Amino acid sequence: MSLISPWRADFPALAILESQGQTYLDSAATSQKPQALIDALTGYYTCGTANVHRAQHLPAERATRAFEDARIKVARWLNASSPTEIVFTRGATEALNLLAYGLEHLIEAEDEIVISALEHHANLLPWQQLARRRGARLVVLPIDTHGMIDLEAAAGLIGPRTRLLAVSQLSNVLGTWQPLAELLPLAKQQGALTVVDGAQGVVHGRHDMQAMACDFYVLSSHKLYGPEGVGALYGRGESLLKLKHWQFGGEMVRVADLTHADFHAAPLGFEAGTPPIGSIIGLGAILDYLSKLDAAAVTGHEQALHMKLLAGLEVRDGVKLLCAPQTALASFTVEGVHHSDLAHLLAEQGIAVRSGTHCAQPLMKILGIDGAIRVSLGLYNDGVDLERFFGALDHSLDLLR
Ligand SMILES: Cc1ncc(COP(=O)(O)O)c(C=O)c1O
Structure with a gap:
C-alpha cells in the first residue's frame, strides 16, 4: 500500500x-477541511441565509431543505432506520450532556451508571454530575493491558442496578477499539440503556446503528473533516422517547402560553433555538464527500x-x-x-x-x-x-x- x-x-x-x-x-x-466543504459553506452563505422551519419565503425553504437533507445524510451514514433518529447538537460534548439531563428522571438513588476508566472527560463528567444529582453510583470498568475495557470485570460489575452504560467506541488516547459487540449486550441483558461515544470511532469506517446494541451514539463533525460547532446524537426511535426535554426556547415548542408549554418530540424538541445551519449543511456536504471515496x-x-x-x-x-x-x-x-x-x-x-x-x-x-x-x-x-x-x-x- x-x-x-x-x-x-x-x-x-x-x-x-x-x-x-x-x-x-x-x-x-x-x-x-476539504475544498468540498469550503465550497458548500461558501455556496450556502453566498446564496442567502435564512432561519429553518420558520418561514415560507424562498431562502427559508431552501435552507430548511438543505438542513433536513443533512439529517437524511447523517441517518444514511449511520444506517439509522429513520432521519428522525438524528438530533443535531453543537458537538459530541453537548450530545452527552443532553443525554445526562434527558435521562436524569430515570436514575434513582443507589442506581448505577457504568463508564470505563479510559473515557474522555466529555463522557465522564456529565455522568459524574448526574450521579451526584441523583445520589447514584458511578461504576468504572477497568481496562486491561491491551488498552481494552476488561470484559471479565465488566461481566461482574454490570448488574441489576445498572441503569446506563456509557463507553467510548475508539479511545482518543490509546487508539484501541473497545469490545462493544460483547460489552453492550451485558448492559442490555440488565435492561440498561447504552450510550456510545463515537467522537473518534466515527472518523474511521462506517458504523451501523441497527447492528450496534446501543440506544444512543454521539459524534462531532469537526473530527470528521466537517465544520466545528455541530454534532449529532443518534437515538433509537424508542430510546429517544425516554428523553426529557432539556433546553427550552424557539422551535422546540408546539404550543406555549404564559404558564404551560407542550414540546415537540425528537428531533426538533431537542434542537432549541437557531441551530448552526451553515455548519449542519456543511456536515451533510462532508458526508457526500466521504461517501464518494x-x-x-x-x-x-x-x-x-x-x-x-x-x-x-x-x-x-x-x-x-x-x-x-x-x-x-x-x-x-x-x-x-x-x-x-x-x-x-x-x-x-x-x-x-x-x-x-x-x-x-x-x-x-x-x-x-x-x-x-x-x-x-x-x-x-x-x-x-x-x-x-x-x-x-x-x-x-x-x-x-
Ligand atoms: C473520545 C472523545 N469523546 C468526546 C470528545 C468531545 O468532542 P467535542 O469536543 O467535539 O464535543 C472527544 C474530543 O476530543 C473525544 O476524543
Whole structure:
C-alpha cells in the first residue's frame, strides 16, 4: 500500500501549512477541511441565509431543505432506520450532556451508571454530575493491558442496578477499539440503556446503528473533516422517547402560553433555538464527500501509515507506547524526557502533535503518568509527514538527552 495520500490535494490547508513548514499530525483533536466543504459553506452563505422551519419565503425553504437533507445524510451514514433518529447538537460534548439531563428522571438513588476508566472527560463528567444529582453510583470498568475495557470485570460489575452504560467506541488516547459487540449486550441483558461515544470511532469506517446494541451514539463533525460547532446524537426511535426535554426556547415548542408549554418530540424538541445551519449543511456536504471515496482504500492507507508510525516509534530508544494502538494514532512517553518539553521542541520544528492528558486525566493517573505525546493521523497524511516527524523526534531527543 502506497504511503502517498490520493486525497491530500482535496485539503487546501495542507499545502498552505506545508509552505509554512508545518506538518499536521493532530487530527484526533480536530481535522483539516476539504475544498468540498469550503465550497458548500461558501455556496450556502453566498446564496442567502435564512432561519429553518420558520418561514415560507424562498431562502427559508431552501435552507430548511438543505438542513433536513443533512439529517437524511447523517441517518444514511449511520444506517439509522429513520432521519428522525438524528438530533443535531453543537458537538459530541453537548450530545452527552443532553443525554445526562434527558435521562436524569430515570436514575434513582443507589442506581448505577457504568463508564470505563479510559473515557474522555466529555463522557465522564456529565455522568459524574448526574450521579451526584441523583445520589447514584458511578461504576468504572477497568481496562486491561491491551488498552481494552476488561470484559471479565465488566461481566461482574454490570448488574441489576445498572441503569446506563456509557463507553467510548475508539479511545482518543490509546487508539484501541473497545469490545462493544460483547460489552453492550451485558448492559442490555440488565435492561440498561447504552450510550456510545463515537467522537473518534466515527472518523474511521462506517458504523451501523441497527447492528450496534446501543440506544444512543454521539459524534462531532469537526473530527470528521466537517465544520466545528455541530454534532449529532443518534437515538433509537424508542430510546429517544425516554428523553426529557432539556433546553427550552424557539422551535422546540408546539404550543406555549404564559404558564404551560407542550414540546415537540425528537428531533426538533431537542434542537432549541437557531441551530448552526451553515455548519449542519456543511456536515451533510462532508458526508457526500466521504461517501464518494473508496472506503477500503482509505482504511488501507490509514492502516499502512499507522504501521509505519508504530514501527518508527518502536525502534527508538526509550520510547514507550501507552499500549499497542489499533488505528489512526499513537500515544507515547519517552524515558527521562517530559512530554511538554518534547512537544515544545517538535512544535519549534513545525510538527503539530498533541501533548498532555488528552482530556482523560483519570486514565493518565491509572497509567501512572502526567501526560503523553499523541500523534494522530487523517486520511490526508502521508509517508513524508511521518518522515518529517521522525526526523524532528530524533533531533529533539538528541537535544533533550
Ligand atoms: C473520545 C472523545 N469523546 C468526546 C470528545 C468531545 O468532542 P467535542 O469536543 O467535539 O464535543 C472527544 C474530543 O476530543 C473525544 O476524543
